[in-house]
Amino acid sequence: MGTHYRGSRHEINVLNAYIKLMRAANSITGRLAKGLKPTSLTMTQFSILETLYHLGPMNQRTLGAKVLKSSGNITLVVDNLEKSGLVKRVRSRSDRRFITVSLTKKGKETISEIFPDYLFLIVNEMEVIDDNELKTLENLCKILGLHKRENDKLILEKSY
Amino acid sequence: MGTHYRGSRHEINVLNAYIKLMRAANSITGRLAKGLKPTSLTMTQFSILETLYHLGPMNQRTLGAKVLKSSGNITLVVDNLEKSGLVKRVRSRSDRRFITVSLTKKGKETISEIFPDYLFLIVNEMEVIDDNELKTLENLCKILGLHKRENDKLILEKSY
DNA sequence: TTTAAGCTATTCTATATTAAACTATTAGCT
């Protein structure tokens, strides 16, 4: 099920790891999205509610950075969440460029009800590997998630 | 940078690993997509070309299963690739429900030119972990990518 | 052989997604 590409040993190792990483992330996401379906929330809507729930109100730019989406996208998704009455927008007085997004009462109730079920699904997905392996995975993914240049910077900083 | 959720030790381990896994996959995908931009191919278009290039012609259903996309989506993306002259569709004579998608000459040239560059980007992304770690990552992700039920089945099969 | 069931692909609807162009606002510099 790995790559069919013929290249150097190292290239093939890289491609196989890359393919498995992407496939794991995509297939888990797909299955979790199905679990979210009864709530009629999309994955991104859920991410935003969850972020606001656990980190508190924040502006759209920060929200976009947290969930790795473009600012235009955040505008749209927050629009839809606002229409559903789950979040509200408040423009900052001190700096009128900023808009603080926060959960409404209904939004809080919704996410606090859904989150435990969602967590259960995640635990269920990850149950096939043990706690040590979870930690190994976490560490490898942490390194990969940072941009190479950022990693180089980290290494540089460490060397002092 | 991990979860702010307060739960059992195991739940927190799971959530942290899950978050890092998703963030690694998403941020790598984002950076690779940027690398693809000069080609004016989208990620899914590239995936489809690459799949046809390395695995040969196949019908849309199979293609969808390979790249983990819905059949309706495949129809659209193949439409766009067809408009660009990169793939062609041929309806099967023996079973007229099937449509075989294959690369055109232009499609083959395009993907064979792009793929090495893309591979270079992937190698560059993964360069921050060594070959042993790549293998570890591959194995863990392989297990996670399968549905739990499929894993159970594998374990059952192994026990014979 | 006709019907039922199942499969493939398309269409349609609603939402997501990014990049780029644009507006409004603020901060910094002279």
Next chain:
DNA sequence: AGCTAATAGTTTAATATAGAATAGCTTAAA
């Protein structure tokens, strides 16, 4: 103060995405 940079958010255009409904085709059963 006034000009310039930069920043936050919105809009637009093109593509992606899932899911449900639909149409056409095939196979198996009655």
